[in-house]
Amino acid sequence: MASHAAMSIDAIKKEMFKSMAKKLEIEKNSSPTVFLNQFRKKGMILVVDEIDMLFKNQGGSAEEWFSTLIEWCEDKELPFSMIGISNSVNDINATTIRELSNTPHELVFPTYNEEDLLAILEKRIGKKIVDTKALQLIAKRVAASTxxxxxxLEITSNAVDKALDACTEKWLEEVEADSYPLVKMPQMMRAIREGMPTRHEEIIRGLPQAAKVILCIAVSLGKVWGPTAAVSIATLKKYACQATQHAMLDEASLGQITNLVEMLMDSGLLTTDHDGCFNFNANDHSSRLHIGVQLDDVEIALEKSLLEESSFYRSLVDYVKRECPRPEYQ
Incomplete structure (x- = not known):
């Protein structure tokens, strides 16, 4: 059956009647009265997938049709039951379904977690085309949202398209096994920005103050030092303490600083790797973060939220620009 979004309510009715008639071996062109008479002698369990989309796209007419199906379910002389599958649980469409269904039996499944999504992606596209870190990133982002x-899968497909667009026809013809993975972090991050627009400003405002300080320092260092900028947890703490004039984080352990960095990574505000050259290990405090690859929209959000609203955070950025020259080894 075609998707609900592409069909009118009358077309949906017609397609459902035809499909049900075929399954029950009833003449598909029968009138509704004849259909119901034959229907009473048969029996059916109807499964309607994405039932919430029916309401989202068809509105009141969908309610009318859905009410008819509910009447059939409640008709004790009609051997008919219905199972509705919906991605919506707590929105207005889900509420409408509950109201029209007269408190139906519900079974709510948990959403896919990061491990589930990673397994699905690897099963669909393998482990060769897309860099492992890029797959882990999209799995983490989607698990944290929906x-x-x-x-x-949609965002990963977009990332593959971006990678292919960047390749020449000659390269594709001559590509060898060691040229993979085709999709790396830059393509995946661009696909994520397009497919999952994030209100970074709101996320930043909701961070604890210590995390805001670390974000300001890390992003500023990356901007001052350039695209190859990298910094250890210990150095990041040192600059944060100096920039705040030792008013914050002096007592924080390196483990606590690492936890703040991981919080920023999980929120999509801090990107610590770009091309696989830096393998950040949260258990190794000498491991360096690749901080020169921050997303432009994170920098813009940082400017609009913390830096415009507080002279304190602006002073942190100014300190980095003034007192933290690029190290020679960078």
Missing amino acids: GDARKA
Whole structure:
């Protein structure tokens, strides 16, 4: 059956009647009265997938049709039951379904977590085409938002398209096994920005103050030092303490600083790797973060939220620009 979004309510009715008639071996062109008479002698369990989309796209007419199906379910002389599958649980469409269904039996499945999504992606596209870190990133981002496997696959497909667009025809013809993975972090991050627009400003405002300080220092260092900028947890703490004039984080352990960095990474605000050259290990405090690859929209959000609203955070950025020259080894 065609998707609900592409069909009118009358077309949906017609297609459903035809499909049901075929399954029950009833003449597909029968009138509704004849259909119901034959229907009473048969029996059916109807499964309607994405039932929430029916309401989202068809509105009141969908309610009318859905009410008819509910009447059939409640008709004790009609051997008919219905199972509705919906991605919506707590929105207005889900509420409408509950109201029209007269408190139906519900079974709510948890959304896919990061491990589930990663397994689905690897099964669909393998481990060769897309860099492992890029797959882990999209799995983490989608798990933190909707847990929708289709969204993860859609964004990954977009990342593959971006990688292919960047390749020449000659390269594709001559590509060898060691040229993979085709999709790396830059393509995946661009696909994520397009497919999952994030309100970074709101996320930044909701961070604890210590995390805001680390974000300001890390992003500023990356901007001052350039695209190859890298810094250890210990150095990041040192600059944060100096920039705040030792008013914050002096007592924080390196483990606590690492936890703040991981919080920023999980929020999509701090990107610590770009091309696989830096393998950040949270358990190794000498491991260096690749901080020269921050997303432009994170820098813009940082400017609009913390830096415009507080002279304190502006002073942190000014300190980095003034007192933290690029190290010679960078």
